Amino acid sequence: xxxxxxxxxxxxxxxxxxxAPADMGGDGGFVSTSFDLGCASSSTKxxxxxxxxxxxxxxxxxxxxxxxxxxALKWMPVTDGLRAFFADPGSLGxxxxxSLFPAANDICNPSVYYFAEVPLTALPETSMFSTAxxxxxxxxxxxxxxxVQGAIDYAKDVASMTAGARTAIVLVTDGxxxxxxxxxxxxxxxxxxxxxxxxxxxxxxxxxxxxxxxxAQSGGTGAPxxxxxxxxxxxxxxxxxxxxxxxGLVLSCDFPVPSPPSGETxxxxxxxxLYTPSSAPAEQLLYDSSCASGVGWRYDDPKNPTQIELCxxxxxxxxxxxxxxxxxxxxxxxxxxxxx
Numbered sequence: 099x100x101x102x103x104x105x106x107x108x109x110x111x112x113x114x115x116x117x118a119p120a121d122m123g124g125d126g127g128f129v130s131t132s133f134d135l136g137c138a139s140s141s142t143k144x145x146x147x148x149x150x151x152x153x154x155x156x157x158x159x160x161x162x163x164x165x166x167x168x169x170a171l172k173w174m175p176v177t178d179g180l181r182a183f184f185a186d187p188g189s190l191g192x193x194x195x196x197s198l199f200p201a202a203n204d205i206c207n208p209s210v211y212y213f214a215e216v217p218l219t220a221l222p223e224t225s226m227f228s229t230a231x232x233x234x235x236x237x238x239x240x241x242x243x244x245x246v247q248g249a250i251d252y253a254k255d256v257a258s259m260t261a262g263a264r265t266a267i268v269l270v271t272d273g274x275x276x277x278x279x280x281x282x283x284x285x286x287x288x289x290x291x292x293x294x295x296x297x298x299x300x301x302x303x304x305x306x307x308x309x310x311x312x313x314a315q316s317g318g319t320g321a322p323x324x325x326x327x328x329x330x331x332x333x334x335x336x337x338x339x340x341x342x343x344x345x346g347l348v349l350s351c352d353f354p355v356p357s358p359p360s361g362e363t364x365x366x367x368x369x370x371x372l373y374t375p376s377s378a379p380a381e382q383l384l385y386d387s388s389c390a391s392g393v394g395w396r397y398d399d400p401k402n403p404t405q406i407e408l409c410x411x412x413x414x415x416x417x418x419x420x421x422x423x424x425x426x427x428x429x430x431x432x433x434x435x436x437x438x
Contacts, residue, residue: 147352148263149192150218151344152253154211154245155180156271157198161236161303169236171327172272172303175334177231182334183341184228189221191417192349193260195252196227199245200238206278211248218256242275242285246298250288253296265296266348268341269313272303272327282309286316293318299344301325301337319347351408351416352398355426366403369432371395372425373416380425383412385434400437 161176162169180196183189197214204210215230249267257265267289275285289298298317302310302324314322323340327333355364374380386394392411397403406426408416416422 148260149345149349150253150256150260150263150265151192151194151348152214152249152256152265152267153180153194153196154249154267154269155196155198155231156240156242156269156273156303157234157236158200158240158273159237160240161272163236167236167272170330171333173236175330176270176303176325176337179334179337179341180231181224181228182338183345185222185224187222188342188418189345189349192221192345193218194221194223194227195219195256196230197245197249197252198230198234200241200277205238205241206244208244208247208251211245212252214252239277240271240273240275241278241280242269242271243280243288244278246285246288250292250296254292257296264348266344267296267298267317268301268344269298269317270301270303271310273307274309282312286312289313289317297348299323299347301340301344303327303333303337346410346414349417351413352405354405355397355403364428366397366400367432367437368429369406370427370430371406371408372427373412373422374425375415375419375422382433383408385432385437387435387438394434397437 155176157173159166160172161167162171162173167173184194194216195214195218196216197211199205199211201207201210215234216226219226246267246269249269253265253267257263275281292298293316297319298313299319300310300314300317300322302322304327305324307322307324310322310324314320323343325333325336325340355366355369371383371385372380373383384394385396386409387396387400389396389407389409392409394409394412396407396409398405398407408424416424
């Protein structure tokens, strides 16, 4: 079950004495505190922004059909890495689907790739993804264009059905598009159409895949990540690290600033964020507009805030502690950097 963040709203009644910060400790951006949440006049709950990953996995012959490619060098370490990622508790808060290409039949039809082997499923998950990959055998060429078109159509529908979530496509491939009118240029053209709302991340398995740069850049994600081939353990490790990097880019800790109770005015200079670990006292997260140290929190736009964002290290700590909670307190002068 996706953990909700408890948001305590307090629009009046907090004083400096309520904050009573203790020593900074070793965390840098945290201050232990005896913050009094009794000043809250109402409360609500808000969830972390969920993430949907539409995984598109190249299962062409060169990935490991035994003739064009050795399965022990690409297919096995890549699928093992995917299994580990899908089962990782660190993927909590994400959902993923998995589609393989080429399809067994009608390989040039984009609608074939709309129907994923594993539909959107909450993570972590240890069975369905593993079963689907175990049942697959690499074969054929690389019809990337219809596969991407089907994935984009599916991603659009997923995004419309999960309002407020982030949706991204992850393309894993070991070669250039080469069938069904596929080319680097026309695949890039397709992902560029949706890049502002549905970015496409690219992981290349093997060397000499610089042509994938155009697809990743058109998909709005910069350069692809290339995974070396030759040592299966290293390939799995690098591939899993690439997935974790993508997870870190899209899985953030953002949630809307709740509206104050009727008749009250929200002062964005008087907002504080508390994190209570599951087995430790509450800690105050300091406001840091740059998130330079990785800890603390900031607004998405200090001049017109709509969301509170936890900095990356704080976000990671909160997500790993499934029994913890975050409280946002209104009414007390914000601790940390001045809000410009």
